[in-house]
Amino acid sequence: MPTNHAVPATSTDGLPTLAAIDLACRRGNRILFRGVNLEVRKGQATWLRGRNGRGKTSLLRLAAGLAIPESGRIVWGDTAVRNAPGYARQRVYVGHANALKDDLTVTESLTFLARMHERPSDPASVQAALNLVGMTSRSEALVRTLSQGQRRRATLARLALEREASIWILDEPYDALDADGVQAVNELLHRHLAHGGSILLTSHQSPGADAPTMVEFDLDPFA
Amino acid sequence: MGAAFSAVYVRDLRLALRRRVEALLPVVFFIVAVSLFPLGVGPEPQTLRQIAAGVVWVSALLASMLSVTSLYAGDHADGSLEQMILSGQSGFVVASAKAAAHWTVTGAPLVLAAPLIGLLMDMSGVALATLVASLLLGTPILSLLGGMGAALTLGLRSAGVLLILLILPLAVPALIFGAGAVSAVDSGLSTSGHFSLLGALLILTGLTAPLATSFALRIALE
Numbered sequence: 001m002p003t004n005h006a007v008p009a010t011s012t013d014g015l016p017t018l019a020a021i022d023l024a025c026r027r028g029n030r031i032l033f034r035g036v037n038l039e040v041r042k043g044q045a046t047w048l049r050g051r052n053g054r055g056k057t058s059l060l061r062l063a064a065g066l067a068i069p070e071s072g073r074i075v076w077g078d079t080a081v082r083n084a085p086g087y088a089r090q091r092v093y094v095g096h097a098n099a100l101k102d103d104l105t106v107t108e109s110l111t112f113l114a115r116m117h118e119r120p121s122d123p124a125s126v127q128a129a130l131n132l133v134g135m136t137s138r139s140e141a142l143v144r145t146l147s148q149g150q151r152r153r154a155t156l157a158r159l160a161l162e163r164e165a166s167i168w169i170l171d172e173p174y175d176a177l178d179a180d181g182v183q184a185v186n187e188l189l190h191r192h193l194a195h196g197g198s199i200l201l202t203s204h205q206s207p208g209a210d211a212p213t214m215v216e217f218d219l220d221p222f223a
Numbered sequence: 224m225g226a227a228f229s230a231v232y233v234r235d236l237r238l239a240l241r242r243r244v245e246a247l248l249p250v251v252f253f254i255v256a257v258s259l260f261p262l263g264v265g266p267e268p269q270t271l272r273q274i275a276a277g278v279v280w281v282s283a284l285l286a287s288m289l290s291v292t293s294l295y296a297g298d299h300a301d302g303s304l305e306q307m308i309l310s311g312q313s314g315f316v317v318a319s320a321k322a323a324a325h326w327t328v329t330g331a332p333l334v335l336a337a338p339l340i341g342l343l344m345d346m347s348g349v350a351l352a353t354l355v356a357s358l359l360l361g362t363p364i365l366s367l368l369g370g371m372g373a374a375l376t377l378g379l380r381s382a383g384v385l386l387i388l389l390i391l392p393l394a395v396p397a398l399i400f401g402a403g404a405v406s407a408v409d410s411g412l413s414t415s416g417h418f419s420l421l422g423a424l425l426i427l428t429g430l431t432a433p434l435a436t437s438f439a440l441r442i443a444l445e
Contacts, residue, residue, distance in 0.1 A: 064309060067445050088311025097302025103241040104234070115230040116310040 014196045015042035015090065015165045016077030018063060023072035025058045031070065032058055033222040040167065045189065045199035045212050050219030056202040057096065057171055059219065063200055064093040064169050076167075089118070092162060093169045098155040102144040106135060106154045109143055110161075119161040129160035133184050148176040159188045168192060170201040174208075186211045227312040228320045235324035249290040250332045256282040257340045268345040275344035276354055276405030280398050283333045283358060284365060288390060290329045291369030292376075292383045294321055299377055299443065308444055314437025322363075322370040322433065330362030346405075353408045357401035360421045364397045367432040374439035397424055 017039055024034035032055030040046045048056050061067045062074050065081040076084040076091075100109040107126055114121035130139050133153040138146060146154065152175055159168065168189075174182050189199060190212050199214075207214065239246040260278050261271055298304035307317050337358055341351040372390035376382040404417035 066305065066309065088309065091309070093305075093309050095302055095305060097300075097305070099302035099306045101234070101238060101297075101301065101303060103238050108234075108237070112230055112234050113306060116227060116307055116312055118226075118310075 015167065015198055017041045018081075018167055018198065018200065019075050020059070020063070021073045021075065023059070023062065023074055024070040025055050025062060025067075026070040027055070027058060033219055034071070036072070036219070036222050038217055040198045040200050042165065042196050042198050043193055045193060045201070045214040047207065047214040047216050048200060048202045048219060049216055054219045054223060056219055060093070060095075060169050060171050060200065060202060064091060066093075090164075090166045091169065092117075092159065092166055094155060094158065094173060095171045096175075098151045100143040100151055100154055103142065105140050105142055106130065106146070107139045110154065110157055113158055114161055117158075119158070120163065121161075125161060126157075129157045130154070132160040132188065133157045134180060149178055149181060152176045153181050153184070156185055156188070159185075159192070162192065162197070165192075165196040165198075167198045167200065170199065172202055172204065174203050174205055182208050183210060224313060224316050227310075228316050228323075231307070231317055231320035232324050232327075235321060236327060239324070239328040246328050247332075249286040249329045250336055252289060253282050253286040253333055254336060254340065256285065258343065261343065271344045272346060272350075272409075275341065275346050276350070276357075276402040278344070279337060279340055279354060280358070280361070280402045283337075283362060284391070284394055284398060286333060287329060287362065287365040287369055288372075288387050288394075289383075291325060291366070291373050292386055294325055294370055294373040295377050295440065295443075296373070296382070304440065305444055308440060314440060315433045318370055318374070318433035318436035318440070319429075322366045322436075325370065326363050326366040330366050333362055334358045347409070349408055350405050353405050353414060356418070357404045357421060360418065360425055361397045361401040364421075364425050364428045365394055367428045368393050371432045371436045371439065374436045374443065377439070377443040397421065400424070 020036050020038040023036040023038070025032045036059070038046070048059060050056050058067065062069055063081065065087065068082070074081050076087050079085070081087055099113060104112070107130070110126050110130065111121050114126065127136065127139060130136055133156055135150065135153050135157060138150060143151060143154070156173060173185055177185065186208060192199065193212050257278055260274065264270055264274065295304060298307070308314065334355060337355050338351055341354060346354065368390050372386040375389060376385045379385060400417045400421045404414040404421070407414045407417060
């Protein structure tokens, strides 16, 4: 089954809009939230907020197409995200887990992810991406030897490999990062939005003064 | 598609190389398990020759099942599995690559260790060759079935036991035809039927197991 690179018809105007329509999410026996209506347009960054356990991560997973909604829809353009052709290509999901292998080097881990997602995976591009997140000095280190913050930077280096407009779905991207790391991420976010991309992220800490302007969406009222 | 296959395959091989001791455990188990039989059953060459094929096959089966439980667990825990599924690459290709890597690291060494074992059990040259050939066809089947079992039991408690209970019945046909081929050759009968069936099983498993595996992986991530 070849990967489908067909792009939705609406993209002639740029990146499609991610829209949650009357979305509800269940976890086990609990309904986490219901009646959520949310839009993330091209060039827009949305900061999803809410207390612990409100379903922020669950909403991101629904947006990524990993989970099925309890009710309602979440669509890319006008097709459900799980069926939207080309969505895999236009979406970058960075979850809580770093998706790095302990026994691989940073470069090897990043190269593997780049290859799977069909992004630039040649050594020069990978090194340039690691450079943008300040991981050049540790690029040949085994992931096992890195600190939490370094692992987070290595994971986020994926964002520096993006060449086309896409939607970035980021779960706590600033987690464990120091001030330099936060700045590097914010620069990536600015650049991404300027190129017509969109962002949906969660963060317990404030994105900081140098972060792009974000639309805040509070999930608490929908519990 | 080919790029995704080789990316996953090479990565898994590289990971196994970095944990060489863990990667060799199934082969060590295989050798130890088979070596126990002459001790338990008695060193009578006639008896050993009769049970050799069955003992080797069952030990290979158990060694495969023991090593396959962790095929997807590590990737599931660190988020790599999520990324592989989200990448849009064919789940069939990913599952095939994982099974191929498992066979390379576990199955192929079992096939290479078999002649050693055969000598231990006083097998004739022809019987030994037939055994090795049957394992060559059979161990990939075990890797494919094992991968499917690992995906189905992903994240469950007692996943290891459940996997064995699930997959062992499915592996029985391969066991019967594989060990049966050696019995046939010992009795002077033709083995073409056994090998044809074994080959057909391999093709059938190769077409269906990765498909089932990819569905099971998506469910595990929901």
